[in-house]
Amino acid sequence: MQNPTLSTTTTYLTCSTCHTNLCFTSSVISKGFTGRHGRAYLVSSLLPTNIIHGKPTSRALQTGAHTVSDISCKICGSNLGWKYIYAEERAQRYKVGKYILETGRVRKVNYWDGRVGDGLDEHGRRKGEKKGNGNGKVGWEPGWEDLGDDDGDGEGVEVDLADEEELEAMFAGNWNKDKALRRRERRRLAEEARRKVDSNV
Ligand SMILES: [Zn+2]
Structure with a gap:
């Protein structure tokens, strides 16, 4: 374009x-x-x-x-x-x-x-x-x-620079792929639940 x-x-x-x-x-x-x-x-x-x-x-x-x-x-x-x-x-x-x-x-x-x-x-x-x-x-x-959002495929997981908590974990030296994925999954579910509520309004 x-x-x-x-x-x-x-x-x-x-x-x-x-x-x-x-x-x-x-x-x-x-x-x-x-x-x-x-x-x-x-x-x-x-x-x-x-x-x-x-x-x-x-x-x-x-x-x-x-x-x-x-x-x-x-x-x-x-x-x-x-x-x-x-x-x-x-x-x-x-x-x-x-x-x-x-x-x-x-x-x-x-x-x-x-x-x-x-x-x-x-x-x-x-x-x-x-x-x-x-x-x-x-x-x-x-x-x-x-831009910083995870694409959800779980491959080659990197620190999500758009996420304050992950960024802090990275600088503190305790960022961990499994922990990050679990957190993102929780966030995704919370987001989904919120969208459902929004669409009912
Ligand atoms: Zn101004």
């Missing part, structure tokens, strides 16, 4: 409010983290000129006590997430120096040879339109946010 003669495609996450570039999507380490407003990305680096850092503060997160610095967009001031400054627990220290970006506060934008993509597919529809319901995902390429 993509024109092979266009060689330089750059993809950014931008501020969903003012569209300032925040980071390259290649800086996204995991898409399975949790922010204050729902799902979030763990990102290795941001474009420093477009970010304002708040004062470091202690915060009790789901995964224990951390020192974090809130980050916001330099242009419009929107809160975007935080930077991990320090983690009390050794197993959490891999996150130090990295960033949380709330998925609801950012948007993915493609540039082709320096030109902003129009976000339309070959039928002229806005990409990901079915998912677009004001949750910040309008214009996303369908499936991009699901």
Whole structure:
């Protein structure tokens, strides 16, 4: 579908409010983290000129006590997430120096040879339109946010980088294929049950 003669495609996450570039999507380490407003990305680096850092503060997160610095967009001031400054627990220290970006506060934008993509597919529809319901995902390429999901065949099982718990287990050195598969199966069943409930509404 993509024109092979266009060689330089750059993809950014931008501020969903003012569209300032925040980071390259290649800086996204995991898409399975949790922010204050729902799902979030763990990102290795941001474009420093477009970010304002708040004062470091202690915060009790789901995964224990951390020192974090809130980050916001330099242009419009929107809160975007935080930077991990320090983690009390050794197993959490891999996150130090990295960033949380709330998925609801950012948007993915493609540039082709320096030109902003129009976000339309070959039928002229806005990409990901079915998912677009004001949750910040309008214009996303369908499936991009699901890249890390297991394909379910059980062969060549690798760490699911989209899953916060598996990522933590990996950094702590106790990730284990069987445990991961059991966990994914439980998650799949829970997901199925939730879908059934949803479709009855
Ligand atoms: Zn902004």
